[in-house]
Amino acid sequence: MTVLDTALPPSPPTVRREALYFALRNGKLLVGLGVITVFLATGLLGPMLVAASPNDYVGLPMQPPSSEHWFGTNTFGQDIFVQFVHGLRTTFAVGVLGGGLAAIIGMVVGFVAGYRGGLVDEVLNMLTNIILVIPTLAVLLIINAYLGIRSVGVQALFIGLTSWPWAARAIRAQTFSLRSREFVDLARLSGARAWKIIVREIAPNMSSYLFMTFILLFGGSILIASSLDFIGLGPTEGVSLGLMLQNAHQWSALHLGLWWWFIPPGAGITAVVGALYVANVGLDEVFNPKLRET
Amino acid sequence: MRQYFGRKLLVYGLTFFVAVTINWMIPRFMPGDPVASMLARARVSQPEAVEAMRLYYTNLFGFDQPVWKQYLNFWAALLQGDFGISVWVFPTPVSTVIMGAVPYTLGLMIPAVLLSYFVGNRLGAFAARRKVLDNTVLPVGYVLTAMPYMWLAVILAWGLGVVAGLFPVAGGYSFAMRPNWSPQFVGDLLLHWFLPFSSLFLVALGGWAIGMRNMIIYELESDYSNYLAALGAPQRLIRRYAFRNAILPQITGLALQLGVLVAGALVTEIVFSYPGLGSLILKAIQNQDLFLLQGTFLFIVLGVLIANFVIDVVYVVVDPRTRTGMAGASA
Numbered sequence: 001m002t003v004l005d006t007a008l009p010p011s012p013p014t015v016r017r018e019a020l021y022f023a024l025r026n027g028k029l030l031v032g033l034g035v036i037t038v039f040l041a042t043g044l045l046g047p048m049l050v051a052a053s054p055n056d057y058v059g060l061p062m063q064p065p066s067s068e069h070w071f072g073t074n075t076f077g078q079d080i081f082v083q084f085v086h087g088l089r090t091t092f093a094v095g096v097l098g099g100g101l102a103a104i105i106g107m108v109v110g111f112v113a114g115y116r117g118g119l120v121d122e123v124l125n126m127l128t129n130i131i132l133v134i135p136t137l138a139v140l141l142i143i144n145a146y147l148g149i150r151s152v153g154v155q156a157l158f159i160g161l162t163s164w165p166w167a168a169r170a171i172r173a174q175t176f177s178l179r180s181r182e183f184v185d186l187a188r189l190s191g192a193r194a195w196k197i198i199v200r201e202i203a204p205n206m207s208s209y210l211f212m213t214f215i216l217l218f219g220g221s222i223l224i225a226s227s228l229d230f231i232g233l234g235p236t237e238g239v240s241l242g243l244m245l246q247n248a249h250q251w252s253a254l255h256l257g258l259w260w261w262f263i264p265p266g267a268g269i270t271a272v273v274g275a276l277y278v279a280n281v282g283l284d285e286v287f288n289p290k291l292r293e294t
Numbered sequence: 295m296r297q298y299f300g301r302k303l304l305v306y307g308l309t310f311f312v313a314v315t316i317n318w319m320i321p322r323f324m325p326g327d328p329v330a331s332m333l334a335r336a337r338v339s340q341p342e343a344v345e346a347m348r349l350y351y352t353n354l355f356g357f358d359q360p361v362w363k364q365y366l367n368f369w370a371a372l373l374q375g376d377f378g379i380s381v382w383v384f385p386t387p388v389s390t391v392i393m394g395a396v397p398y399t400l401g402l403m404i405p406a407v408l409l410s411y412f413v414g415n416r417l418g419a420f421a422a423r424r425k426v427l428d429n430t431v432l433p434v435g436y437v438l439t440a441m442p443y444m445w446l447a448v449i450l451a452w453g454l455g456v457v458a459g460l461f462p463v464a465g466g467y468s469f470a471m472r473p474n475w476s477p478q479f480v481g482d483l484l485l486h487w488f489l490p491f492s493s494l495f496l497v498a499l500g501g502w503a504i505g506m507r508n509m510i511i512y513e514l515e516s517d518y519s520n521y522l523a524a525l526g527a528p529q530r531l532i533r534r535y536a537f538r539n540a541i542l543p544q545i546t547g548l549a550l551q552l553g554v555l556v557a558g559a560l561v562t563e564i565v566f567s568y569p570g571l572g573s574l575i576l577k578a579i580q581n582q583d584l585f586l587l588q589g590t591f592l593f594i595v596l597g598v599l600i601a602n603f604v605i606d607v608v609y610v611v612v613d614p615r616t617r618t619g620m621a622g623a624s625a
Contacts, residue, residue, distance in 0.1 A: 126305065126308070129309075130309045131312075132550070133305065133599065134312070134316075134553070134598075135556050135557065136553050136554075138556070138591045139591075141579075141591065142317065142320050145579055145587055146584070219440070223440075223442055227442065227444070230444045230564065231575065231576060242442075245444060245445065248448075254448065254451055257456070259452060262452070263449075266445030266446075266448065266449070267445075269440075270441045270442070271440075273440035274436050274437050277440055
């Protein structure tokens with residue numbers, strides 16, 4: 001990607017068209033995006049189409065899946081499909097907000113540390129390493145335990161604040177390799193300011209990398225959030241796929257044989273996160289000619 | 295090499311310092327009053343009793359002293375191994391409660407992590423650039439690594455435990471037994487250990503296999519591989535060289551994954567009511583036992599730091615360049 005960009009600077013449309021050409025022929029990317037789109041559409045449109053609210057008691061308890069209740073009902077007589085649809089929306093929200101925030105912090109820290117170097121780099125790198133070593137979930141446990149009322153937004157905020165370090169480190173390394181290139185020197189000679197060089201010269205040259213970082217952080221946030229929900233520190237109001245799993249476990253769906261209670265939420269998380277990872281590999285192949293199947 | 299370790303130890307020391315500071319800060323600077331919430335939990339109605347409890351808890355946190363003194367006291371207590379007293383099992387010190395749970399968590403995690411690491415790396419290295427294998431290992435790996443730990447645990451418990459009835463699904467040993475070293479008890483322990491172990495092992499396996507496969511493909515593209523191939527070296531030899539180069543980033547990866555692995559172990563334990571730190575955390579949260587929760591947090595951080603240091607030592611053993619100071623893993 002970098003070779004192409006430096007060798008053929010005046011023809012970005014060609015590069016873009018080439019990426020599109022390979023994107024449309026990349027099975028992994030298409031499958032991954034397809035699955036994500038289906039689930040995203042379900043999460044966005046589903047809650048509007050199903051009339052019931054997720055915690056309504058709509059039918060007989062412990063009914064297996066039927067045409068009336070697609071995923072059956074739980075021990076309280078709540079419709080699991082309705083909960084699933086609402087939970088998907090929460091899951092995507094946590095992924096986008098938490099992953100997005102982590103990506104932004106990671107980019108700022110990574111770019112500044114990589115581009116500035118010297119003392120700034122030392123300090124930021126030390127900070128990154130410290131937060132990298134602290135187990136994220138353990139910190140989130142403490143924070144959430146002391147928070148009385150927990151909302152999805154706050155959960156995403158804290159996930160974002162704690163999961164950025166590896167992204168910052170990766171972006172710093174990439175910035176390091178780019179900052180001594182001729183086009184960056186040229187921009188510096190022409191008197192451009194630091195942030196402008198970062199935004200206009202360095203970031204575009206690793207845009208695909210940045211996007212892939214965001215995808216991985218997205219998937220990671222979803223998994224962390226579901227673990228938190230499962231431990232019992234999820235949002236105090238509303239539904240999420242993790243909370244559904246927690247409820248199923250707490251009310252011993254296992255022993256009652258209510259498989260339709262605990263299979264769908266976990267399958268939903270696995271499908272979304274797995275599709276994100278697969279799409280990420282597909283993107284990698286699109287942007288990196290070395291990895292394309294020969 | 296001394297510089298390498300010095301730098302590492304500095305980072306770990308600072309990390310511990312930050313972790314303790316976070317631990318101290320959160321109860322004090324979070325919105326809401328921890329003492330009030332504990333009193334509300336206790337549901338005591340007599341005003342005298344409430345007042346006595348308030349005084350007790352305020353003393354326990356040391357809220358009546360200036361902030362800097364509270365902080366120093368916190369450190370002093372910590373260095374004496376005093377994590378406070380558990381509310382859930384009242385008069386027992388937190389450190390005793392935690393020490394009872396740690397062996398179970400370690401016994402679960404260490405074999406699962408090491409075994410999944412070795413098997414996953416071998417599997418990934420073997421599958422790379424081999425059409426049929428690659429097309430099976432890769433999708434399976436992605437599904438496994440995308441699974442929430444607790445979900446695979448629940449499915450295994452349901453499939454092999456409840457439906458097939460092969461394994462017990464709750465506890466660290468049968469409730470009818472008392473812990474001792476008799477063969478029956480050890481067998482029972484292993485039987486209870488198997489399902490949590492397998493679910494941890496399987497989820498972690500996917501990630502290692504994928505990581506290794508990608509690294510090997512990258513190494514097989516590199517100049518030295520092409521050169522070896524041009525010289526007519528057998529494919530086995532080239533792959534062995536590639537593996538040795540590819541294992542280095544995987545070691546760093548193990549250090550990076552530790553947090554995720556601990557999180558996985560915690561939720562897996564909760565699914566199986568396995569008497570380790572995960573179940574302890576659940577109990578602490580359900581009973582608003584914040585001292586126990588904070589003690590567990592520090593223990594986890596300490597464990598992760600020690601594991602990181604062990605990995606650093608392994609890295610020095612594996613990569614000769616760090617020994618001569620030519621290059622090293624970035625701190």
